[in-house]
Amino acid sequence: MSDRMGPAHVFVVDDDTSSRELLTRILSGEGHRVTALADGHEALARLGADGPPDLVVSDIRMGEVDGLQLTDALRERAPDTPVLLVTAFGNIDGAVEAIRRGAFDYISKPYDVDGIKVVVARALEQRRLALENRALRRDLRDKYRLENVVGRSEAMLQVYKTAARVAATDATVLIQGESGTGKELVARAIHAASPRAQRPFVAVDCGAIAEGVLESELFGHARGAFTGAQAMRRGLFEEANQGTLFLDEIGDVGQNLQARLLRALQEGTIRRVGTNETLAVDVRVVAASNRDLEQAVKEGRFREDLFYRLNVVTIRIPPLRDRREDIPLLAEHFAAKHGRSEGAAISPAARDLLVAYDWPGNVRELENVIARALALNPSGVVTPEDLAEHVRGARPAAASLAVVAGAAQERPTLAELERRYAAQVLQETGGNKTRAAEVLGIDRKTLYRLLGDEKE
Structure with a gap:
């Protein structure tokens, strides 16, 4: 599939000729290329001959190879192909089992044409996202060594995209996310994909070091600058020269040190503690925080000018x-x-x-x-x-x-499914409730109950 919602190759698998032909007409009418197959054996044989389709729509109950067995085989042989299983109305247990076995969704008989179109479009969109995600992850893994960043959700897809796009630039990046979400992994991937990849990547956890010590760690110090400073020491900005400096938990840095960081970012220069000598540094800064820095700015705990200097590009990593x-x-x-x-x-x-x-x-x-x-x-x-x-x-x-x-969607209750089906049959009988009750195999009182109408 080349475009977002373009035509797809769909297997329709059903041993009932009329049902198979109806599904074929519906999907062909949407522009999809449909291969109609009479049972699971045919589907597996065609899969071996032609390769996996973009989507499989299969009845659950068939001959030797039923829809659940076909789903199992597809999960093994074509894991990127979503499966929609067709179930008789009210067969909730079969539908739930289908989803547990790996089906994307289920379709109930009798068919709701518009509903079929919607669920097919959603399944094909998930396949598109999965393939795009895989391609991006492969690109990042091969080029940017991001093999430890794992995920196929749309939220992580956006993380991969932004990381890949910003990597080639020198823009300052702010990575936001809760502790444990993998912020440093993303920072390392950005560095590895950048023109600075052959230069140092230096990481420091700003929240784990006292502010006085952190200042010396970042900017270095002159001999005798403070008690115990027996020799001159280069700071991490100098260590990361021409490379990347990763400032983790930047929200924990105090106001005085924030001012020094701002000056280093604005001017590209630093001064070691205990000296007035200015040193030029060429450092790309990637910062990270598990705090809401915008709120910290509003509360006066974080400098607004530093926030905007860091927040050139933002990557938000969602919690698990x-x-x-x-x-x-x-x-x-x-x-x-x-x-x-x-x-x-x-x-x-x-x-x-x-x-x-x-x-x-x-x-x-x-x-x-x-x-x-x-x-x-x-x-x-x-x-x-x-x-x-x-x-x-x-x-x-x-x-x-x-x-x-494969989707965060609310599923209708059995009562809601029954109500919808009863309303559909009533519509098909022209509003004749006696005839609708006969078709459904229930009495009029039960029909009224299903429709939420207790009046006869």
């Missing part, structure tokens, strides 16, 4: 709880990293708990949990029992279902 779809990928990444064997993996039940947990420590906490679990479990497969107690206490059902479905 806001990109839960990345959790399974990250968990598998850390399992491969910390596992004692190549078979290290996460069980489905453990994955659901990981997805449901809110991760206040973000990616760093997730890595620690996986490393601990694998250290305690020699089998290499993480189960719920291997997880820390506070993670096991998470409630997995709703959160993990939405993540596996």
Whole structure:
């Protein structure tokens, strides 16, 4: 697929001829190229011959290879191809199982034509984003060595895009995000992609060093500048000359040191502590903070002029709880990293708990949990029992279902589905409630209840 919502190649798999032809007409009418197939065997054979399509729409109940088995095979052989499974009205258990097995969404019979178009467009858009994300990550990994930044969510896609675009410039970058989200990884990727890549990358945690010591660390000091300064020392600005200086937790820097930082950024010069000698430095600064610096400016705790000097380009890294779809990928990444064997993996039940947990420590906490679990479990497969107690206490059902479905969307309740279906049948019978009740196989009183109308 070349453009955002352009034509796609779609497999329609259904052993019911009329249903298959109807879906084919609907999707062909949208400009898509449709391959109609009578069962799962045909779909798998065609997959082997022609390669994966952009989308598969398949009935759940078919012959030897049903829709769930086809979904399993596609997840193995064509993981980037979203699957929409068609289920009979009211078969909620089948729909939920389909999503748990990796289907993107489900479509209920009888078909809502507009609804089919919407869900197909959403599935194709997710595929486009996934492929674009993969291409960007490959580009960043190959060129910028960003192999430890993992994620396929749209929010992380924006992080990758901004990092790639700003890397070639000398612009000052401010990376914002909670602790543990991977701010330094992004800073290192920007440096590695820049023309300064062969020069030093120097990182300092401003929140971990007392202000008086931090001033000397950054700017250096002359011999005798203070008690214990027995020799001249170069500062980190000088160490990072022609390279990149990463100022982590910049929001913790005090007002006096903020003024010196502003002068260094504006003038490109520094003075060692205890001397008036000015030294020119050529340093690209990337700063990071887990604090709201704009609020700190309003409260007078952070200099406004320094904020705007740092905030030339902003990259916001979302917390893990806001990109839960990345959790399974990250968990598998850390399992491969910390596992004692190549078979290290996460069980489905453990994955659901990981997805449901809110991760206040973000990616760093997730890595620690996986490393601990694998250290305690020699089998290499993480189960719920291997997880820390506070993670096991998470409630997995709703959160993990939405993540596996690939979209943060609200699903209708069974009662709402019944109401919609009853209203559709009533419309098809021209408003004849007696006839609608006969078609539905219920009495008029039940029909009134489904429609929310207790009057006969």
